[in-house]
Amino acid sequence: MTEGFWAASADGPRRVQWGRAALAVTVTALLLTLVVANIAVRFSWVEVEDGILWEARAEGVVAARVGPEASGARAGIRAGDVLVAVNGRGIDRVEQVLDAQHGTQRGRPLSYVVSRSGYERPLRLELEPVPEGARLLYYALAAVAIFALLVGCSVRVQRPRDVATLHFFWLTVAFFGVCGFSYSGRLDRLDWTFYWGDVVAMLALPPLFVHFALVFPERQDAWAKTPRARVLLPLLYLPALVLGLTRISVLSAGAMPGDTLENWVVALDRAEMLQLVAALVFGQAIMTRTLGRLRSVTARRQLRWIVWGTLAGALPFALLYGLPYALGYQPWEVLGVLVVLLALVPLAFASAVVRYRLMDVEVIIKRTVVYATVLAAIATIYTITLRFASEMFLGGSEQHNSVIAILATLLVVLLAPMVKSAIQTALDYAHYRDRYDYRRALLAFARELNADLDLDRLTERLVQRLADTFGVDRITLFVASAPGAADGFAAHRAVGAALATVPPLKRFSGIGTRLESGQVVSLDDPFTVRRFSAEEVRFWRDHGLHYFVPCLAKDGPIAVIGLGSRPSGEPLSTEDLTLLNAVAAQVATAIENGRLYQALREKADELNRMREFSENVVESLQDGLLVADLDGVVLHWNPAMEQIAGVAPAQAVGRRLDELFDPEFLAAIRMAERGGTETATIYRTPLVSRHPDGAHKRLVNAAMHPLRTSSSAQAGSVLMIEDITSRVQLEEQLQISEKMASIGLLAAGVAHEVNTPLTGISSFTQMLLEQADPEDPRTRLLEKIERQTFRAAKIVNSLLHLSRPVQSETGPVDLHVVINDVLSLLEHQFRSASVQVRKDLQAEGPMVRAVEHKLQQVFLNLFLNARDAMPKGGWVTVASRREGDHFVVLVSDTGAGIPSEHLARIYDPFFSTKPIGQGTGLGLSITYGIVQEHDGTIVCDSQVGQGTQFTVSFPALAPSRTESAGSSAG
DSSP: OHHHHHHHHHHHHHHHHHHHHHHHHHHHHHHHHHHHHHHHHHHHOOOEEOSEEEEEETTEEEEEEEOTTSHHHHHTOOTTOEEEEETTEEOOSHHHHHHHHHTOOTTOEEEEEEEETTEEEEEEEEOEEOOOOOHHHHHHHHHHHHHHHHHHHHHHHHOTTOHHHHHHHHHHHHHHHHHHOOOOSOOSHHHHHHHHHHHHHHHHHHHHHHHHHHHOSOOTTOGGGSHHHHHHGGGGGHHHHHHHHHHHHHHHOTTSOHHHHHHHHHHHHHHHHHHHHHHHHHHHHHHHHHHHHOOOHHHHHHHHHHHHHHHHHTHHHIIIIIHHHHTTOOOOGGGGGGGGGGGHHHHHHHHHHHTOOOHHHHHHHHHHHHHHHHHHHHHHHHHHHHHHHHHHHSTTOOTTHHHHHHHHHHHHHHHHHHHHHHHHHHHHHHHHGGGHHHHHHHHHHHHHHHTOOOHHHHHHHHHHHHHHHHOOSOEEEEEESSTTOTTOEEEEEEESSOGGGSOOBOTTSHHHHHHHTTOOEETTOHHHHTTSOHHHHHHHHHTTOOEEEEEEETTEEEEEEEEOOOTTOOOOOHHHHHHHHHHHHHHHHHHHHHHHHHHHHHHHHHHHHHHHHHHHHHHHOSSEEEEEETTSBEEEEOHHHHHHHOOOHHHHTTSBHHHHSOHHHHHHHHHHHTTSSSSEEEEEEEEEOOBTTBOOEEEEEEEEEEEEOTTSOEEEEEEEEEEOHHHHHHHHHHHHHHHHHHHHHHHHHHHHHHHHHHHHHHHHHHHHHHHSOTTSHHHHHHHHHHHHHHHHHHHHHHHHTTTSOOOSSOEEEEHHHHHHHHHHHTHHHHHHTTEEEEEEOOSSOOEEEEOHHHHHHHHHHHHHHHHHTOTTOEEEEEEEEEETTEEEEEEEEOSOOOOHHHHTTTTSTTOOOSOTTSOOSOHHHHHHHHHHHTTOEEEEEEETTTEEEEEEEEEOOOHHHHHHHHHHHO
């Protein structure tokens, strides 16, 4: 039962505590909902009016005053006119006119019927929007209000048992109502809620502020705790009560004339603003007076926050904007930006009430005060400059206002840094007072110290700066070789003594042990000296060091500053040691940063060497190498890859693989990747390069490897490409040479066997010719047989030369003559096969040194192949040109073309794409051999469906040799 009793006793206060917090949260949520609705109404609603002050008189609703530029005046309504009807409805009361206007949108005309001198006149007029003032000013006020309410709710939830937080919460609620509620003029129930919320908050805020100034901070000798104060404190709310009852009575009087009602409302608004300004000044005076009498350091700091927050946040707005309005003047609109400073008031109050202020919070608040004050000062300078320039140069005219505004803006931009510096200095001096110069020197030194990351240069500047600042004869900076090292601290830099003569400071000595605990050691302090042995004290005094200040890092002292005495013998004061202790913390950070920077620099140098080595290896590779990420974007591209693909590294890096390689090559790579292994390898794959001088076809071997990180996750791919084009060409030439050698042996055997019957035929033909009558028609047939026999013998002999160089029968040959002879021989065959011939031969006769009948064999084979490639007919084109010291003949057709997989084998003996029985496969093989015998070249370029072109090139004869040959022939 005892445990249950204590549990119940503990739950009771906890429920009360949660109840108080829940009440604050509920009120905050309700008010936030209302202000959001208020913002939405102000954003969407536009009040319209006719510009006429209507009054209810004995004769009816009369126009008491008509604005000269209003829509009513433009429609023809005059003062004294009686309003009879609006849109066909009779008018008996002023409220009916307002109801008709509220239901009208901007630009929609209304039909008025007015009575003037006994006559009724129908009029039509369009309503215009009511001037609202600066709408953005309301939005800024609403933002400040929401911020203040959230701060008040947060403080109340954190400290629900503290009475001061309850008072502060209701103070922020009143502050929220003043800044957040604003009626739109729609005058429905919700709009009246906004109106009275604003009025109640405006009336409650001044007495709440003064009340808070009298009771905070809580202290025994406060006037608010006296019996007299308990009687007088409620009187603080009496002016607000009187003003509130007066406003209720004024608005409840329905028979009051319009002018009188307006004057009363304006007067009450100004009186409430005057009450607020007076309360702010009076409360500020009370808190300033209380601040001078407080003895508690905590209470002084709390109240100082409130005094400074109110001074910087509320007084500029109250004195520069609120007071002129309360006194009947219209303040400058630009001063409305001072409303932003009001956010400092709840922030300062919250910092004081909660009593929880970290260093970062202090810095942020102080900077906020500085920037807010600077903003207000700049706005004031801008406004004064703009008004002065207008009065001085334009006589107060509003024309050319943009030029003056630009000049004023430039002036503000130039003065802004100086204004900020002056305000920063003034606020720092006011905050720190007699410690300002001391702190400024410390901060400047710390900034200068941490700006250098070079350890040697840093320590040299440090000891020299300390010697200049404190005027001591010796300074030594001891630096630990490593945190926690047993050998202690070694002298790293010294002033006033040779570095080699300064002994190390042992970590586990008497002085070293005290330094390890973070304590400053002064050998001039009798109380401190009793902690150490006389020998140790004498040892360090003999070396001229009297003071030791540890530079503490997170793992202990990282360095020790040792100082001697002043030349005058005057010891260092307590303030000197305090400053040294503060500087030591910055020294520890600077040394640690310097060491880290030095280690990072060494590591960076090592990484740079490794990177350069890796890059040199990659750049020196003869094979192409690229690195791409997971999206296929190139990250690295070595020079060998540029030679293969024809794209420079600068142009390749950052582009996708699809943009750099032809689709067939990438398709082959991706197909190989589907094999399931990590490495995808392909062999003898065609690749089309993109060199600036044109695309080149290459044969390559390629391998794709995954690029993995240290966590074995794939980060990309590495593609290596080996160009084997030249090697494949050499292999093909070797194969062709071997095949030609074999065919040469075969040709020798064939020639031996064929020569025997050819010799018999030739002999018998010659014998018959000797006995034949020249006039006999059969004699011509025998002569043709003899010529064909000789030609067959030459063909057979040519087989013997396939595998050995031409040794005889060479001479100057005109290629055009050879081509024309072959075409005339095939004329009948071309005609029967519907093949048309197009000749594009140059005018100059291309003379080459060759065996004429062998060249005839070359072109005969090419023309016959062209005919066979066009079974349905087509075109054969023969063209010649000179390229340097070679003559080139191009033979092209419009046939079916040769598949790419067969191009490499067209010169192989007995290889043919023709049906069985229509070709032996020796034509191009013999052609290739004849061209090679004449030091020429033959190249085939074919595309399926578009035709084939053979390019044959022979060395040209020199002009002198050609002419001598011509003269000999003559």
